Amino acid sequence: MTGGLAQLPLTLGPAEAVAALERVLLGGLDVEGCPARVGVAVPAGELLLMPAAAGGFAGVKVAGVAPGNPAVGLPRITGSYLLLDGPTLQPLALLDGAALTALRTPAVTALAVRALxxxxxxxxxxxxxxxxxxxxxxxxxxxxxxxxxxxxxxxxxxxxxxxxxxxxxxxxxxxxxxxxxxxxxxxxxxxxxxxxxxxxxxxxxxxxxxxxxxxxxxxxxxxxxxxxxxxxxxxxxxxxxxxxxxxxxxxxxxxxxxxxxxxxxxxxxxxxxxxxxxxxxxxxxxxxxxxxxxxxxxxxx
The missing domain is CATH 3.40.50.720 (NAD(P)-binding Rossmann-like Domain)
Incomplete structure (x- = not known):
C-alpha cells in the first residue's frame, strides 16, 4: 500500500493489452478530441503529464524522460500512473508508469500492425x-x-x-x-x-x-x-x-x-x-x- 492507495502490479500480457485498446476504440472513443499531453522541460530532461477519461474511469500518468539515466544504470523512462473512478474522481490504484508505458506502446503498435x-x-x-x-x-x-x-x-x-x-x-x-x-x-x-x-x-x-x-x-x-x-x-x-x-x-x-x-x-x-x-x-x-x-x-x- 502507498498512503492507503492500492499499488496495483501490472500482470496483463500483450494480447490482453491489445484487446483493451481495441475495446475502447470500438466503443466509439473520439481520438481526435482527447486531451493533449503536457510536456515540461526540467534539468534532467522532460516531465510529461497525460490525463484521460473514458469508460467509467479517469487517470493521469506523470512520466519522466531522463536521457542521462542509462549511463548511470537507471531507466530512461520513469513515472507513475494514478487510476481514478470516473464518476467521483476518487483514487483507485497506483501503477508503475514505466511498466505501463512498456506494455501499452507495443500494444498500440501491435493493434495497428495487425490491421496493416x-x-x-x-x-x-x-x-x-x-x-x-x-x-x-x-x-x-x-x-x-x-x-x-x-x-x-x-x-x-x-x-x-x-x-x-x-x-x-x-x-x-x-x-x-x-x-x-x-x-x-x-x-x-x-x-x-x-x-x-x-x-x-x-x-x-x-x-x-x-x-x-x-x-x-x-x-x-x-x-x-x-x-x-x-x-x-x-x-x-x-x-x-x-x-x-x-x-x-x-x-x-x-x-x-x-x-x-x-x-x-x-x-x-x-x-x-x-x-x-x-x-x-x-x-x-x-x-x-x-x-x-x-x-x-x-x-x-
Missing part, C-alpha cells in the same frame, strides 16, 4: 535494443501468426544480441543485422532514440508495414521523407501527429494523407498492399487509461 500487415507476414526487423524492442517482439509475436524470423538492428552488438536471444526464446529465428535488412522485411518497427533516419526508405518493399514509436518530438524522426512519400500514412490521431510526429512533419506530410487508429480499427480506413503502410505513434493518454482500467478489472477490483 499482410496475413502471411513472416519477416520482422526491429530497430533498437531497449525495453521497447523487447516489448514489441512479444506484442507482434502475439498478433502475427505467420511470423517466423526477427532481425535486430542496434548500435551496440551486445544489447542487440540479447534482444535477438529474447526473440529466439519466443520461437522466432533470430539474428543481428544492419539497416539493409529492411529490404526483406514484411514488418519494420523502429523503437530508438534516434533523431535522424535509421535506413533508406527506398529499400522498404511495397508489401511491408513500418511502425515508428521512438519519438514524440516535431524535430526528431526515425524514418526518412522517401518512405513517407511512398507510404499510406496511419497515426493515432491527426491532431496529435501534427503537433508531435517529426517523422511526418519533417517530411511535409499533411493531415489529408493520414488515417487515424480509430478509423483503422473500425474498418473505415482503406488498407492497400501495393505500397508501404507507415504507422507513426507518439503515445496518447487514453491508451494508458485503457490498459490500466483493464488491469484493475483483471485484478477483480
Amino acid at each position: 500487415a499482410a496475413p502471411d507476414a513472416r519477416e520482422l526487423v526491429v530497430f533498437g535494443a531497449g525495453p521497447q524492442a523487447v516489448g514489441h517482439l512479444a506484442a507482434l509475436r502475439a498478433v502475427l501468426p505467420a511470423l517466423e524470423r526477427a532481425t535486430v538492428v542496434a548500435r551496440r552488438p551486445g544489447p542487440a544480441a540479447e534482444v535477438a536471444a529474447y526473440a529466439a526464446g519466443l520461437g522466432l529465428a533470430a539474428a543481428v543485422g544492419g539497416p539493409e535488412a529492411v529490404a526483406g522485411a514484411d514488418v519494420v518497427v523502429c523503437c530508438t532514440t534516434a533523431r535522424t533516419p535509421l535506413f533508406d526508405g527506398r529499400l522498404v518493399p511495397d508489401r511491408a508495414v513500418v511502425a515508428a514509436v521512438g519519438s514524440h518530438e516535431p524535430d526528431a524522426r526515425e524514418v526518412d521523407a522517401r518512405l513517407v512519400a511512398r507510404a499510406d500514412l496511419f497515426v493515432e490521431a491527426r491532431e496529435v501527429a501534427l503537433r508531435e510526429a517529426g517523422d511526418l512533419l519533417l517530411a511535409g506530410a499533411g493531415a489529408e494523407r493520414m488515417a487515424n487508429l480509430a478509423e483503422l480499427v473500425t474498418g473505415r480506413a482503406a488498407v492497400r498492399h501495393d505500397r508501404p503502410r507507415f504507422f507513426k505513434s507518439v503515445g496518447m493518454a487514453w491508451q494508458d487509461l485503457a490498459v490500466a482500467a483493464a488491469q484493475y478489472a483483471s485484478a477483480g477490483r
Whole structure:
C-alpha cells in the first residue's frame, strides 16, 4: 500500500493489452478530441503529464524522460500512473508508469500492425535494443501468426544480441543485422532514440508495414521523407501527429494523407498492399487509461 492507495502490479500480457485498446476504440472513443499531453522541460530532461477519461474511469500518468539515466544504470523512462473512478474522481490504484508505458506502446503498435500487415507476414526487423524492442517482439509475436524470423538492428552488438536471444526464446529465428535488412522485411518497427533516419526508405518493399514509436518530438524522426512519400500514412490521431510526429512533419506530410487508429480499427480506413503502410505513434493518454482500467478489472477490483 502507498498512503492507503492500492499499488496495483501490472500482470496483463500483450494480447490482453491489445484487446483493451481495441475495446475502447470500438466503443466509439473520439481520438481526435482527447486531451493533449503536457510536456515540461526540467534539468534532467522532460516531465510529461497525460490525463484521460473514458469508460467509467479517469487517470493521469506523470512520466519522466531522463536521457542521462542509462549511463548511470537507471531507466530512461520513469513515472507513475494514478487510476481514478470516473464518476467521483476518487483514487483507485497506483501503477508503475514505466511498466505501463512498456506494455501499452507495443500494444498500440501491435493493434495497428495487425490491421496493416499482410496475413502471411513472416519477416520482422526491429530497430533498437531497449525495453521497447523487447516489448514489441512479444506484442507482434502475439498478433502475427505467420511470423517466423526477427532481425535486430542496434548500435551496440551486445544489447542487440540479447534482444535477438529474447526473440529466439519466443520461437522466432533470430539474428543481428544492419539497416539493409529492411529490404526483406514484411514488418519494420523502429523503437530508438534516434533523431535522424535509421535506413533508406527506398529499400522498404511495397508489401511491408513500418511502425515508428521512438519519438514524440516535431524535430526528431526515425524514418526518412522517401518512405513517407511512398507510404499510406496511419497515426493515432491527426491532431496529435501534427503537433508531435517529426517523422511526418519533417517530411511535409499533411493531415489529408493520414488515417487515424480509430478509423483503422473500425474498418473505415482503406488498407492497400501495393505500397508501404507507415504507422507513426507518439503515445496518447487514453491508451494508458485503457490498459490500466483493464488491469484493475483483471485484478477483480
